[in-house]
Amino acid sequence: MSATIAATDLAFQQCLNPDCGSTFEVDRTYFSCPTCGDLIDVVYDWDRVRVPRSMRDFESRWSERANPLNFSGVWRFRELLGFAPEGQIVTIGEGQTLLRAADKVGRYVGVGAGRFHLQYEGMNPSGSFKDNGMTAAFTHARMTGARRVACASTGNTSAALSVYCSATDFGFRAIIFIGSGKIAYGKLAQALDQGALTVQIVGDFDDAMQRVRQVADRLGVYLMNSVNPFRLEGQKTIMYRVLEAMRWEIPDWIVVPGGNLGNSSAFGKAFSELRTLGLIDRVPRLAVINASGARTLHELVGHRGLTWNDGRPDMASVQAYYDELDASGRKASTIASAIEINRPVNLKKCLRALEVCDGVVREVSDQEIMDAKAQVGSGGLGCEPASAASVAGAKRLREEGVIAPSDRVVCILTGHALKDPNATVAYHSGDREMFDHVLGIRGVRRAGFANKPVAVANDLDDIIRAIALYADAGPGLDAG
Ligand SMILES: *Cc1c(COP(=O)(O)O)cnc(C)c1O
Numbered sequence: 164m165s166a167t168i169a170a171t172d173l174a175f176q177q178c179l180n181p182d183c184g185s186t187f188e189v190d191r192t193y194f195s196c197p198t199c200g201d202l203i204d205v206v207y208d209w210d211r212v213r214v215p216r217s218m219r220d221f222e223s224r225w226s227e228r229a230n231p232l233n234f235s236g237v238w239r240f241r242e243l244l245g246f247a248p249e250g251q252i253v254t255i256g257e258g259q260t261l262l263r264a265a266d267k268v269g270r271y272v273g274v275g276a277g278r279f280h281l282q283y284e285g286m287n288p289s290g291s292f293k294d295n296g297m298t299a300a301f302t303h304a305r306m307t308g309a310r311r312v313a314c315a316s317t318g319n320t321s322a323a324l325s326v327y328c329s330a331t332d333f334g335f336r337a338i339i340f341i342g343s344g345k346i347a348y349g350k351l352a353q354a355l356d357q358g359a360l361t362v363q364i365v366g367d368f369d370d371a372m373q374r375v376r377q378v379a380d381r382l383g384v385y386l387m388n389s390v391n392p393f394r395l396e397g398q399k400t401i402m403y404r405v406l407e408a409m410r411w412e413i414p415d416w417i418v419v420p421g422g423n424l425g426n427s428s429a430f431g432k433a434f435s436e437l438r439t440l441g442l443i444d445r446v447p448r449l450a451v452i453n454a455s456g457a458r459t460l461h462e463l464v465g466h467r468g469l470t471w472n473d474g475r476p477d478m479a480s481v482q483a484y485y486d487e488l489d490a491s492g493r494k495a496s497t498i499a500s501a502i503e504i505n506r507p508v509n510l511k512k513c514l515r516a517l518e519v520c521d522g523v524v525r526e527v528s529d530q531e532i533m534d535a536k537a538q539v540g541s542g543g544l545g546c547e548p549a550s551a552a553s554v555a556g557a558k559r560l561r562e563e564g565v566i567a568p569s570d571r572v573v574c575i576l577t578g579h580a581l582k583d584p585n586a587t588v589a590y591h592s593g594d595r596e597m598f599d600h601v602l603g604i605r606g607v608r609r610a611g612f613a614n615k616p617v618a619v620a621n622d623l624d625d626i627i628r629a630i631a632l633y634a635d636a637g638p639g640l641d642a643g
């Protein structure tokens with residue numbers, strides 16, 4: 164055998180546009196194609212990658228967890244994202260996440276016992292799935308010698324970026340752009356605590372996104388948003404871990420909230436590559452769930468018939484929709500702040516994923532999101548509002564008969580329950596003023612699964628009476 168091939172020889176970057184198809188070395192830094200401006204993909208020369216013969220071989224690395232690359236739930240699968248030499252990998256132990264059966268939530272959704280699972284990505288070091296992508300993007304940043312790294316964020320991207328700067332020693336400096344007002348405090352707290360330079364601009368996420376791209380261009384700062392194709396390489400591993408936890412059986416459905424559409428794009432790429440490699444023989448269906456207050460994907464795919472069209476989607480119809488949004492002054496608005504995005508940067512890649520996975524798109528209201536979130540809280544590990552869009556979406560699809568009661572369904576819980584405590588407390592507390600202030604302005608009217616604190620005098624008899632009265636009742640007290 165010849166000497167080990169440098170990993171970078173096995174991967175290259177390629178423009179997504181089939182009419183351009185420009186390719187670039189893997190250690191170059193572009194956030195859009197310099198020829199035509201389209202998105203960029205990381206592509207592998209699979210004939211030369213030494214991929215294990217079976218997915219089970221990755222699992223055997225559990226026994227070598229003293230090796231940080233095997234401990235990582237991302238890099239345990241490193242041959243499937245082999246763009247970096249192993250010595251360059253930046254890992255903080257991400258991807259130690261759980262797939263759990265959740266029958267109680269499954270009953271709410273309407274699927275049978277043992278058929279419903281929650282993939283809990285809130286267990287990542289920064290509390291959201293974003294760490295899966297950050298470890299890969301920071302690895303690429305390190306390969307390219309980048310120091311200043313930036314993102315625009317609704318919160319979790321900045322929290323993840325900040326953690327990778329604060330917890331590593333490669334001289335990275337975090338610069339984050341946030342819009343005015345709408346960031347959940349759990350997330351902002353992380354960025355501030357971890358010492359990120361936090362630039363708050365007057366505007367929303369879509370505005371911040373546009374600015375950070377300009378700043379990245381002008382100052383040569385390394386961009387960590389999901390236009391960065393390396394982010395998506397790391398996020399593919401969420402699907403590998405789901406399959407691993409399901410004993411390598413393919414579920415019928417993967418349901419994921421859709422914001423900038425990086426996750427859904429990454430999932431489609433993961434399955435398409437696994438199928439190409441012969442490591443799976445079937446691809447699950449993908450459901451991408453928008454919030455009604457940020458429904459671009461649903462509008463374009465569900466109502467205007469936008470499709471991947473062999474890499475040539477009708478971008479004129481996309482632009483026409485964006486022009487309508489501008490003309491009417493409509494901004495994204497939802498309690499699910501992590502998906503409060505009207506111009507999803509990975510739209511095209513998501514169309515490809517929908518094609519690969521015979522996917523569907525739906526939107527759910529903030530009311531449905533908050534009710535589903537309460538169900539995830541009382542029947543699982545809890546999650547932030549955006550994550551619960553997946554569960555609300557699964558319920559919708561079940562009611563429509565698109566998902567069958569016997570289907571095996573995996574909903575991705577993208578972020579930790581403690582990311583947005585205000586939304587949770589507003590829902591449960593029964594405090595009308597807080598409810599109206601936090602949820603009412605987003606159109607949430609009822610708290611059908613509220614679990615109110617019980618006010619009792621500081622008196623033992625009263626306390627014992629209250630426990631007798633309420634202890635077996637469980638949640639369900641209506642705050643409205
Ligand atoms: C970023 C994020 C999303 C949206 O994911 P995309 O890949 O941008 O579609 C959903 N939920 C949470 C908690 C997030 O942080």
Ligand SMILES: [Zn+2]
Nearest residue numbers: 178183196199
């Ligand atoms: Zn191009």
